[in-house]
Amino acid sequence: MRLLHLGLRGLTEAFPNAVSVNFDALGSGLIAIIGPNGAGKSTLIGSIFAALFRQLPGQRRPLYDFATHPHPEIDLAFGVNGAYFRSLLKLDPKARQMESYLFNSDGTPLTNGKKEPFQELIRKYVGTPEFFLSSIFSSQKRTGNFLSLDRSERKELFIRELLGLDRLRLIAAAAKERAEEAGDIVTGLDGQCKGLREVVDAPIEVPAQGENQLRDVSSRIERLEVQKVTLQKRLLELQSLDANRKPLLVEIETLKQRLLKADAEIAEMKRQTARDETLLAGKKDLGALAERTNALASRIEGLHRQIRETQNQEASNQETQRTIQELNAELKANSTELDHLRVEREELARVPCLGEGPYASCPKIRRAVEAGPKISDLEDRVTTLSLEVKVQQSSLVQIAAPSSQLTRTLQGCERDRAKIEQERLHYEELRAIEARRDERLKTFDHLSQNRREIAEELAGKESAVSAFADLGARMNAVRRETEDANHELISCRAERDRLIAYRAQIKQRQEQKEAARARLAEIEQELGNAKTELEDSNYLARAFGPDEIQLCEIQAAGPEVSSLVNALLEGCFDNKFEIRFRTQRPKADGRGMVDDFDIEVRNKNLDRTCLVDELSGGQFVLVNEAVNLGIAIYNMRQGEGTCYETLFRDETVGALDSANGKEYVRMLRRAMDLGGFHQVIFICHSPLVWELADNIVSVGGGSVKTETGKLPGE
Ligand SMILES: Nc1ncnc2c1ncn2[C@@H]1O[C@H](COP(=O)(O)OP(=O)(O)O)[C@@H](O)[C@H]1O
Ligand SMILES: [Mg+2]
CATH class of the missing domain: 3.40.50.300 (P-loop containing nucleotide triphosphate hydrolases)
Known part of the structure; x- marks a missing residue:
């Protein structure tokens, strides 16, 4: 950069x-x-x-x-x-x-x-920032400087960043992976070879009898098929016979049903006739019924008339009785007054004045005087009334039977008439039953006739069916034979299929064996290649692994970085210090070396060696700077990345x-x-x-x- x-x-x-x-x-x-x-x-x-x-x-x-x-x-x-x-x-x-x-x-x-x-x-x-800080970029805080790291971090950084061993590690890992893949392929191919060899080496026994057996079975099948056709023909013949028998059976069945029905009808008819007979058993001869009815009717008529007449007589008698009562009442009143007047007259006869003189004005005497003329009137009146009563009494009619008694007799007659009417109705009913019974008897005869005809027809059909008696057994026998032939046919066919399949299997196995032989040759070739690949990859993995090239690199880097750092330190700071990157150290038992990573510092002036971490603060700063620069230079020289x-x-x-x-x-x-x-x-x-x-x-x-x-x- x-x-x-x-x-x-x-x-x-x-x-x-x-x-x-x-x-x-x-x-x-x-x-x-x-x-x-x-x-x-x-x-x-x-x-x-x-x-x-x-x-x-x-x-x-x-x-x-x-x-x-x-x-x-x-x-x-x-x-x-x-x-x-x-x-x-x-x-x-x-x-x-x-x-x-x-x-x-x-x-x-x-x-x-x-x-x-x-x-x-x-x-x-x-x-990476780590490498930046431990080589080309030295910050004021020193954080990340090579020597500010602990031993394992230094080693890791040295190997990974400075020596670029990550690349080698990657190659080794890739080679290892490749070796593993090749190993898997070898294992797989080995397995395949083994399987194929088993197929190739497996003996295939070709049975000599196979073809003969197949021929035998085939001709047996042919025979059985012919037999089956014959049986089927026979069955068809029997079935056509059976087809004739079937309608007969159906008819017989129908006739039987009809017979049963006729029997039931006859039984029913019998039962009904018997019931009618029971009802008719109590029938009486009702020959005098009309005369009795007529006599009763004229009697009832006579009674009605008699009642009417009696009621008229009774009314007139009642009228006469009322008149007699009135006459008697008047008679009684006149007799009483007459008796009273006679008493007063007798008293006048006994008094001395005989009602004359001063005492003539006395009411009592006056009344006694006046009674004289009245008494004779009264005596005439009483006589007349008595006569009149007698006349009236003689005019009363003698009634033989009162109307109430006659009405009761009439009611009895009416009841008799209702009874006779009931008897008549019952008689009519029995007459209807009688007609019905006669009708039923006729039906009964008809039904019996019909039943006889059905029974005859049935007997005819049954004798016709008996001609086909063993048809079912014959058909069953043919069916059984067909079934046996079928079973045998099935087993023969299965046997033939088995023999054919076996023949195909043998052929397939032979083909498989051939294919396996060819495939085996190919796979053996592939296996050879895979084994070579496996060996090569293993070799590469080992060579680029931590024990070979990586180790060499580490071992070679140590002296080179050391000499760079020493070149930087030379002449500086009293020319005191000389360092050495130690990448290996002797084993404790003195036999051989082990991997290690440390930086030794020799004070040339004092000829004393210590580890870099044992330097004083000021010395450490100097050496640290030289080491960082040395690493940066080494990296530049590597010319990679x-x-x-x-x-x-x-x-x-x-x-x-x-x-x-x-x-x-x-x-x-x-x-x-x-x-x-x-x-x-x-x-x-x-x-x-x-x-x-x-x-x-x-x-x-x-x-x-x-x-x-x-x-x-x-
Ligand atoms: N960690 C920090 N947090 C906040 N401010 C900081 C920090 N470090 C430095 N500064 C501020 O940044 C400015 C520049 O600091 P710095 O670059 O370290 O100066 P110089 O290196 O020139 O001494 C200063 O004002 C300082 O206070
Ligand atoms: Mg500063």
Whole structure:
């Protein structure tokens, strides 16, 4: 990767507004970035990292947390192995979002702003942030520096990124996979071969008797079919006979039904006649009924007349009685008055005055005097009345029987007449029954005659049917024979089918055997190829595996990186340190070596060796920088993957004294030479140091200025 141009806006307080730096225009060489603390030096080169990996180096917080503008942006142009790319990050601090685009040389966007496709392409063209931080990009925080990693991370990074052993691992894995596939194919083909060989080697017994048996069975089938046809003919004949018999049977059945019906009718007729006879048993001769009726009628008539006459007499008698009563009442009253007058007259006869003289005016005497003439009138009247009573009494009629008695007699006669009427009705009924019984007797005769005829007809038909008595048995016998023939035919046919199938099977097996032989030859060929493939793949998997080429690479890389780092360290920092990448160490029992990864540092002045992690802080910083640069150079030399042409160092060695500062610049130049880098961009604070750079980029007050044309040593 070669840095070309950087545009930046609104990131940290150092750059609230847009700034841009054309690094390409500065040409090849050392570029010192200078400026006061907090001016934005780290931000400047950090945003180059951020333009690729969407984060400031060594910062955990997201990029938009550093925003100082509503729409911050990083716009980075860079080259990779001669190709041009442009990365554009657009931040939205309010929404806490970030869009990242990658364009190619003609401005075509290669991504859609989303994180994943962007990261994928950056990884493909630029590499991983880990490798960036452990080699070409040394951040002020040191996070991610090679020696800031732990041992296993160092080893992994060294092997994966630096030696590109991932590629070898991939080849080995692919070869292993291929070997597994080939193994599966070999197993499959082996199995197939085994199966086919079994088929090829299996003996096929051809039974000599098969054809003869087939012939026998076929001729038996023919015979049976002829027999079956004959039987069927016979059955048809019998069936036609049976067809004649059937209507007779039907007729017989009908006649039997009719006979039963006639019997039932006769029985019913008998029963009804018997019932009529029972009813008729009590029949009397009613010859005198008319005379009795007539006599009764004239009697009733006479009674009606007699009653009328008697009632008239009774009325006239009642009238006479009433007159007699009135006469008697008058008679009684006149007699009483006569008696009274006679008493008063007798009393007058007894008094001395005889009613004359002073006492003549006495009412009583006067009345007695007046009674004299009255008494004779009264005596005449009484005599007349008595006579009249006698006359009346003699005029009373003698009634032999009263009308009420006559009415009762009439009622009795009426009852008799109703009884006679009932008797007459009953008699009429019996007469009707008698007629009906006679009718029934006639029907009975008719039915009996009919029954006799049916019975005769039936006897005739039954004797006709008896001629076909054994027809059913004969038909059954023929049917049984047909059935037997059929069974035998079925079993013969099955036998013939079996023999034919067997013959076909034998033929098929022979064909299969032939096909299997041919297929076996093919598969044996394929198997040979697959076995070769398996061996080759196994060989490749082993060769590219961790024990062979990978191991060689690791072992070869150790000395080469060591010598690069030592070349960088030579002459610097009192020429004290010499390092060694150790990729193997002796086994504890002294027999052979085991894989290992460590960096040993020898202090040449003291002739003492320690592990890199045992150095003092200051020494570690120096060695660390040399190791990181060594790794970057080694990577450049490998000439594979991304060619990293720009190195970034952010105050890597802290406050160096002037002598060491100069040596550091020399080391950077040596690194440039050894690695063939295009530019080294480093941040420093000491004028003694920056004066040694080829170009100066000064940062301050929110802007960036470049000073070109400075020559080393000026
Ligand atoms: N992690 C951070 N969070 C917020 N602001 C930061 C952070 N790091 C740096 N800054 C701010 O960004 C500005 C630039 O800092 P920096 O680039 O580190 O300066 P320099 O490297 O020149 O000393 C400063 O104002 C500083 O306060
Ligand atoms: Mg800084």
